[in-house]
Amino acid sequence: MTTALRHTWYMSQRQMRMLMRQPVWIAITLVQPIIWILLYGQAYKNITRLPGFGTSEYLTYLTPGIVVMTALFSGGWNGFGLIEDINNGVMDRFLVTPASRGAIVYGRLVQLAIVAVIQSAILLLIGALSGADYSTIVGLLVLVFAGILLGAAFGGLSNAMSVVVRREETVIAAVNFVILPLTFLSTVFLPQEILPGWIRTVARLNPVNWAVEAGRTAVFPSPDWGLIAIRMAYLAVLAVLCSLLATRAFRAYQRSV
Amino acid sequence: MTSAIEAHGLVKTYPGDVRALDGLGFSVEPGTVFGMLGPNGAGKSTTVKILTTLSRPDEGEARVAGFDVLRQPDEVRRAIGVVGQRSGVDREATGRENIQLQGQLFGMGGRELERRVSELLERFGLADAGDRIVKTYSGGMQRRLDVALGLIHEPQVLFLDEPTTGLDPEVRAGMWKEISRLSSERGITIFLTTHYLEEADALTQRLVIVDRGRIVASGTADELKGELKGDAIHVELHEPHADGQIASALQTLGDIREVQIEGTSLRARTDDGARAVPVVLQALEAHGVTVTSVTVSRPSLDDVYLRHTGRSFLEAENVAAAEQQQRHDRQEARR
Numbered sequence: 001m002t003t004a005l006r007h008t009w010y011m012s013q014r015q016m017r018m019l020m021r022q023p024v025w026i027a028i029t030l031v032q033p034i035i036w037i038l039l040y041g042q043a044y045k046n047i048t049r050l051p052g053f054g055t056s057e058y059l060t061y062l063t064p065g066i067v068v069m070t071a072l073f074s075g076g077w078n079g080f081g082l083i084e085d086i087n088n089g090v091m092d093r094f095l096v097t098p099a100s101r102g103a104i105v106y107g108r109l110v111q112l113a114i115v116a117v118i119q120s121a122i123l124l125l126i127g128a129l130s131g132a133d134y135s136t137i138v139g140l141l142v143l144v145f146a147g148i149l150l151g152a153a154f155g156g157l158s159n160a161m162s163v164v165v166r167r168e169e170t171v172i173a174a175v176n177f178v179i180l181p182l183t184f185l186s187t188v189f190l191p192q193e194i195l196p197g198w199i200r201t202v203a204r205l206n207p208v209n210w211a212v213e214a215g216r217t218a219v220f221p222s223p224d225w226g227l228i229a230i231r232m233a234y235l236a237v238l239a240v241l242c243s244l245l246a247t248r249a250f251r252a253y254q255r256s257v
Numbered sequence: 258m259t260s261a262i263e264a265h266g267l268v269k270t271y272p273g274d275v276r277a278l279d280g281l282g283f284s285v286e287p288g289t290v291f292g293m294l295g296p297n298g299a300g301k302s303t304t305v306k307i308l309t310t311l312s313r314p315d316e317g318e319a320r321v322a323g324f325d326v327l328r329q330p331d332e333v334r335r336a337i338g339v340v341g342q343r344s345g346v347d348r349e350a351t352g353r354e355n356i357q358l359q360g361q362l363f364g365m366g367g368r369e370l371e372r373r374v375s376e377l378l379e380r381f382g383l384a385d386a387g388d389r390i391v392k393t394y395s396g397g398m399q400r401r402l403d404v405a406l407g408l409i410h411e412p413q414v415l416f417l418d419e420p421t422t423g424l425d426p427e428v429r430a431g432m433w434k435e436i437s438r439l440s441s442e443r444g445i446t447i448f449l450t451t452h453y454l455e456e457a458d459a460l461t462q463r464l465v466i467v468d469r470g471r472i473v474a475s476g477t478a479d480e481l482k483g484e485l486k487g488d489a490i491h492v493e494l495h496e497p498h499a500d501g502q503i504a505s506a507l508q509t510l511g512d513i514r515e516v517q518i519e520g521t522s523l524r525a526r527t528d529d530g531a532r533a534v535p536v537v538l539q540a541l542e543a544h545g546v547t548v549t550s551v552t553v554s555r556p557s558l559d560d561v562y563l564r565h566t567g568r569s570f571l572e573a574e575n576v577a578a579a580e581q582q583q584r585h586d587r588q589e590a591r592r
Contacts, residue, residue: 095310
């Protein structure tokens, strides 16, 4: 276990070095969410006259959803670097050393978490400057953490899939096929009160919605900590299961080389 | 003395019924350079992948540095260094960072690791380039970094899978020197695969020749060449002659053996090349065959290969390339 932790640390250092050399990536991945916040936030300013938003400022409602969504997308693309490592022979080199198999995936997830913190801070700042209002710092931390757990879960899936299919096109297709619908079948943009019944049912089983509900509840006044705890627990279990799946995927890889 | 590497009855089949290894077995004595020579697709890389725990055989077993590759993969990994056929360096990191991380994965750290990293950079002529991103390295520099990575933890057994493929002659010569130095200075066991006959000849103490996943010959380079007494005659014909008439006509000349014609290339063996040449040329002329060139040489490993597999090395390479292309096309079609 300690070896796995140590190796995770080394591997995440490698990831962070890579990121530091191309910090522009963080900005590029933020373009879309910033557009969501600015454009959607303005265009649907008055939508909060409908019931269920719990606030009269749509940005206050929307920004936590966008924070979660951004972490979700980071998770989805997380396996890409793994495909690159496989294609460049770096993976095979690691696999013939005593490197912890888990660390190869966990190192990437640590990087994901760090990036998520940076991105969330930027998005929340932009939200706040545009008029969003959050209640407490603790609430914001819970929101960011919910995003990280969701990102880690989908990052695990993305890594598992990347190791098995080893084709970027396939992963892109799968990510788009899964992530966009999951976003729209959640309360990222609209509260469940005004969603059709069947979407409400789906949303209850949708991990994206667990994260959005937990995070948004936390930044709203007088949060329901019971609900937050349950949602966070679901997310944590899912994140652990998905990263274990990614580690298992290396066995399939070993059989195929 | 226990062997540094021991393999028995290795079988590996890939999807699409490609039998990469077909009952391969051999043993390597500690401290020697052992060569595995064969054309592309003969099963060399598959063997390396199995011995280095990257891949699992369908059948058979193997021990490396005394550890079972299937049951004790972690012990094997700690004992070996691997330089894969493809470079495995992280091109987005510096040379120093590459070696550092590799050392950390082997449990090294602190001053000792720092000292060792600098030592390796120095030794492989990368001291000045150590803090540059690998992307800016030349092919030869990258290859040297690959070898440095394989040596960070002073392994007992070093695997070099086609270490000089794609390098220009000058760089290759440097790599040969390094390999010889490693084996003589450190007493490390080296398992080298190559499809260059001269490389196997120059570097290895013992070698096996593989073809289609089987070992077709083994011994020292001299032993293998010694099996072929006399000289090799190589006649380049003006145009291809596929019919067996010429071959059988030459066989009857007495001192001419093992006549093989492949396209425009005619090969034969004889006890005394100088005496045989005029006889052969006369016979060919009598059959109306025009000759472009004639060479007489001491047997090379290419001749050994030809004798054991019934095809020349070049021919085998071409077949392998065609098969690979077919497999690739099939895979693409499946997608």
